[in-house]
Amino acid sequence: MAELGPRVDVHVHPSRYSRHGAAFAEKNRIEYTPSGLLGEMDAAGIGWGVFLCPRLAPTLEAGLENVSEVASASGGRLLPTGTVDPTRGEAEVAHAVDLWSRNRPRLRGIKLYPGYLPFDVTDPRLEPVYRWAERERVPVWVHQGDTADPDGLIRFARPIFLDEVAVRWRSVRFVLCHVGNPWMEEAAEVTYKNANVYTDTSGLLNPFAEHYNLQIRRMRTRLHHAILAVGDVGKVLYGSDWPISSIVDAVGLVESLDLSRPDKERILGDNARELLGLPGSGSG
Numbered sequence: 001m002a003e004l005g006p007r008v009d010v011h012v013h014p015s016r017y018s019r020h021g022a023a024f025a026e027k028n029r030i031e032y033t034p035s036g037l038l039g040e041m042d043a044a045g046i047g048w049g050v051f052l053c054p055r056l057a058p059t060l061e062a063g064l065e066n067v068s069e070v071a072s073a074s075g076g077r078l079l080p081t082g083t084v085d086p087t088r089g090e091a092e093v094a095h096a097v098d099l100w101s102r103n104r105p106r107l108r109g110i111k112l113y114p115g116y117l118p119f120d121v122t123d124p125r126l127e128p129v130y131r132w133a134e135r136e137r138v139p140v141w142v143h144q145g146d147t148a149d150p151d152g153l154i155r156f157a158r159p160i161f162l163d164e165v166a167v168r169w170r171s172v173r174f175v176l177c178h179v180g181n182p183w184m185e186e187a188a189e190v191t192y193k194n195a196n197v198y199t200d201t202s203g204l205l206n207p208f209a210e211h212y213n214l215q216i217r218r219m220r221t222r223l224h225h226a227i228l229a230v231g232d233v234g235k236v237l238y239g240s241d242w243p244i245s246s247i248v249d250a251v252g253l254v255e256s257l258d259l260s261r262p263d264k265e266r267i268l269g270d271n272a273r274e275l276l277g278l279p280g281s282g283s284g
């Protein structure tokens with residue numbers, strides 16, 4: 001196998017269970033299959049992607065089966081994660097933690113979907129999830145800000161809630177997704193303040209927006225300001241939210257920032273390899 005590129009996309013959804021994925025894929029003119037994703041990754045020097053477990057799978061088992069299948073078909077390049085909906089109750093959370101603990105597959109993270117689902121991250125029903133992530137030393141990705149689904153309730157997805165969780169669970173590392181867009185200042189503050197909070201640049205471009213090119217320019221400025229407010233490029237992780245953004249567009253956003261080449265490469269891969277213990281990092 002050719003040598004893998006050093007970059008990492010910390011936020012991809014090559015899921016079989018998606019409400020809007022096909023529409024985004026069509027708009028972005030991309031092939032909405034795991035192999036289509038791997039092709040785009042190869043073209044951009046991206047060795048690994050974090051496959052965030054679909055929340056729309058009919059059962060916990062089906063979601064894990066989907067990530068597991070894709071992860072092994074990708075030769076380990078698409079890293080599996082789990083998810084759970086705490087509004088389904090404590091038994092559901094306990095069941096999820098039990099499945100995750102069986103290590104089939106070994107999960108590299110957990111994804112939570114507040115906003116898409118009506119809970120916030122301080123919900124006490126999530127305690128077993130944080131305890132598990134602490135024990136297994138895997139990061140927790142948290143959806144933040146706008147939802148691709150108009151039925152989402154975005155007040156649950158305010159970055160400020162994550163501050164309290166980050167303080168209470170200091171040894172758990174959190175990925176605050178989408179720089180909390182549109183609450184990017186709030187997200188930057190929570191990331192700046194807490195050593196255990198990172199933020200990802202995924203899903204910041206909306207291919208359905210009118211004046212898409214102007215929107216990209218506006219987002220470049222907003223993202224640059226947010227990174228300055230975070231005050232540490234080492235806490236910013238490149239992600240695409242594929243198929244919501246194509247890899248080319250999402251990498252292009254990072255490439256267009258007014259930062260040095262080494263800083264861009266930290267965002268595009270070095271930071272995530274370190275976070276995930278992937279080859280090429282100090283701990284990998």
Ligand SMILES: [Zn+2]
Binds near residue numbers: 011013052202203
């Ligand atoms: Zn996403």
